[in-house]
Amino acid sequence: MNICVIGTGYVGLVVGTCLADFGNHVVCVDSDQRKIDMLRQGDLPIYEIGLSDIVKRNTAGGRLEFSTDLSSAVQDSLVVFIAVGTAPAEDGSADLSSVYAVAEQVGNNMDGYKVVVNKSTVPVGTGTRVTEIIRAQQTTAQDFTVVSNPEFLREGSAIEDFLKPDRVVLGTDDPHAEAIMRDIYRRLSQNNTPFLVTTRETAEMIKYAANAFLATKISFINEIANLCELVGADVRDVAYGMGSDARIGPSFLQAGPGYGGSCLPKDTRALRMKGEQEGYSMQVIDAVIRVNENQSQRIIEKIRRGAGGDLSGKTVGILGLSFKPNTDDMRDAPSLAIIPFLQQEGAHVKAFDPVSAEEAGRFLSEVEFSGSAYDAADGCDVLLVLTEWNEFRDLDFQDIKERMRQPVLVDAKNIYDPAALVAAGFEYYGVGRSA
Ligand SMILES: NC(=O)c1ccc[n+]([C@@H]2O[C@H](COP(=O)([O-])OP(=O)(O)OC[C@H]3O[C@@H](n4cnc5c(N)ncnc54)[C@H](O)[C@@H]3O)[C@@H](O)[C@H]2O)c1
Secondary structure (H helix, E strand, O other): OEEEEEOOOHHHHHHHHHHHHOOOEEEEEOOOHHHHHHHHOOOOOOOOOOHHHHHHHHHHOOOEEEEOOHHHHHHOOOEEEEOOOOOEOOOOOEOOHHHHHHHHHHHHOOOOOEEEEEOOOOOOOHHHHHHHHHHHHOOOOOOEEEEEOOOOOOOOOHHHHHHOOOOEEEEOOOHHHHHHHHHHOHHHHHOOOOEEEEOHHHHHHHHHHHHHHHHHHHHHHHHHHHHHHHHOOOHHHHHHHHHOOOOOOOOOOOOOOOOOOOOHHHHHHHHHHHHHHOOOOOHHHHHHHHHHHHHHHHHHHHHHHHOOOOOOOOEEEEEOOOOOOOOOOOOOOHHHHHHHHHHHOOOEEEEEOOOOHHHHHOOOOOEEEOOOHHHHHOOOOEEEEOOOOHHHOOOOHHHHHHHOOOOEEEEOOOOOOHHHHHHOOOEEEOOOOOO
């Protein structure tokens, strides 16, 4: 099948590459010439484990191409995936301008029946608006179907998630479009992946509801962690005790600096805004967002305490800048909220991240980037671990202690054993547990 994927970012590139690996002919389109040039030269514009090999295999096999020419890609395809960004607008709602701009171009270039698939995360009703735009832009009337097919992959395990999803959601009431989508995903149904076919509106809502629920689990455990600190309980054991209950489950119950990344912050805000637009106040989501915004302040407070109450003239070393390990994505990373605060209070910030330092440099100023975790600890008054990269899990803390001006560790991800750190001579601050 001929497919084009418009938007070659973290989602579009993975989706397009995996669909090519299923045997389809895929053109990945992007308006960013730099990205397309890199991909044509065999370089990846993003860091995603395992992706490079599959891109190489499919470009070599002639199944995967990269282009800025949206018109030809649409004309040559039966199925057009829209996977452009839906960043937040000023008021927190999803900015749909890229989705609508693509819909216009798809309409302009529609020369026969096509299935237009919305992969981008978009509020309920967007599929209907995309349908209207396409219809209005057509020069000659053509039949088409707009399907909602939300994506649930996670950066850092995107290939695995795409190839082994918990479910595939298809929002359409058109049996012909459904049959084409089922054909595209035939490989997944052969692996017994559950398919949920529902209305387009319901499919659009499922994605927001799923992300909002994950964010709720994180804010919930962070709130419990904050209370644990006051009463002397250990949130890791609380989370284990709670999460062992099959009705609750253990995932997304790790206390920390709050959720970040390209999805949960923007999607919770967009869902709250959608409620407002519909005249309904999303009270749980509102609380989830407020707890999350407060969480980075609690980490700053621990750093301040560790520095003796005043950050002026102190050096803070930060290990990990991306919002989670195994990605270079810096969108809404907690480090971007925390570092400017530390600097405002007069701290000098050093940082090390195995992958995202270059990307982080685009958003941060006056940070001294280090070549290793050990270099980042040199001369520091406080060391903050903010992303749980595997290589930080087993550091030589004797060496680190000798390098630091004061052995103070803020473990924002609770990856160390507090007793061991204290025995090694550190002043230790975790989240939701005491040393
Ligand atoms: N990143 C994730 O983990 C993830 C997971 C599930 C769903 N999503 C959703 O998928 C969508 C895409 O997210 P992403 O992380 O891949 O974003 P991204 O910013 O990495 O990629 C979007 C791409 O679209 C391109 N683009 C924008 N306007 C364009 C246009 N008019 N024509 C052609 N290309 C255009 C941009 O240049 C960019 O390369 C979003 O709605 C997001 O919420 C993301």
